[in-house]
Amino acid sequence: KATGDENISTITNVTPVENGADIENDSDFRDRLIKIFAGNESASVNGIKRAMLTLTQVRDCKVLENNTNISDPITGLEPGEIAVKIRGLIDDEVAEKLFNTRSAGIKTVGNISLSVISESNQLIEEHLYSATEKTLFVKVEDVQLYSGTSLDVEAVVKEQIMINISNTLLLGVKANYEKIQAAVYSIDEIEEAKVTISTDNMT
Numbered sequence: 001k002a003t004g005d006e007n008i009s010t011i012t013n014v015t016p017v018e019n020g021a022d023i024e025n026d027s028d029f030r031d032r033l034i035k036i037f038a039g040n041e042s043a044s045v046n047g048i049k050r051a052m053l054t055l056t057q058v059r060d061c062k063v064l065e066n067n068t069n070i071s072d073p074i075t076g077l078e079p080g081e082i083a084v085k086i087r088g089l090i091d092d093e094v095a096e097k098l099f100n101t102r103s104a105g106i107k108t109v110g111n112i113s114l115s116v117i118s119e120s121n122q123l124i125e126e127h128l129y130s131a132t133e134k135t136l137f138v139k140v141e142d143v144q145l146y147s148g149t150s151l152d153v154e155a156v157v158k159e160q161i162m163i164n165i166s167n168t169l170l171l172g173v174k175a176n177y178e179k180i181q182a183a184v185y186s187i188d189e190i191e192e193a194k195v196t197i198s199t200d201n202m203t
Contacts, residue, residue: 043103048084051101057089060131060171081107085172087131090114095126136165136175137198140184144192151189160187 045063052061062085066077095114110127164183181195
């Protein structure tokens with residue numbers, strides 16, 4: 001059982017369980033996420049994210065942490081650092097919410113710095129990353145359909161790519177060429193196509 005409950009003293013499995021829990025279905029997964037974000041704002045990664053998302057000016061938030069004793073080469077965070085990435089308006093209210101949510105002694109990092117006055121009248125600097133919007137160009141050409149197939153290729157391909165991008169390109173996630181290409185090839189009527197992506201519409 002992942003979370004404790006003082007009212008539960010024993011758990012008896014009706015059938016044997018091996019190798020941990022079964023894979024969650026979508027409904028159970030959503031219920032678990034709702035319970036996580038419905039909890040109190042705390043200094044955990046989920047608690048900080050939930051606290052940020054209670055603010056109307058924050059549309060999306062991602063929190064990274066390094067709770068080890070060594071530098072993290074993937075996130076670039078030093079021990080005891082967290083990075084708070086926000087899509088939306090970063091203002092004094094966001095900085096104050098972060099200050100009141102994170103644990104004491106945890107250092108925030110980012111490209112934006114805002115000052116917060118603590119109860120002991122100290123000036124505390126809170127750092128956050130402001131997400132920057134990047135344009136992604138996708139070109140699909142030389143499309144070959146299976147014989148006998150009629151299809152509004154442009155409309156269907158655009159729709160399929162937009163569905164894929166909206167589901168996979170979240171805050172802080174890199175564009176994946178293979179996933180965009182797979183979105184085109186997931187259209188049953190397409191036999192062959194050339195897919196390229198670019199950030200400048202040239203390279």
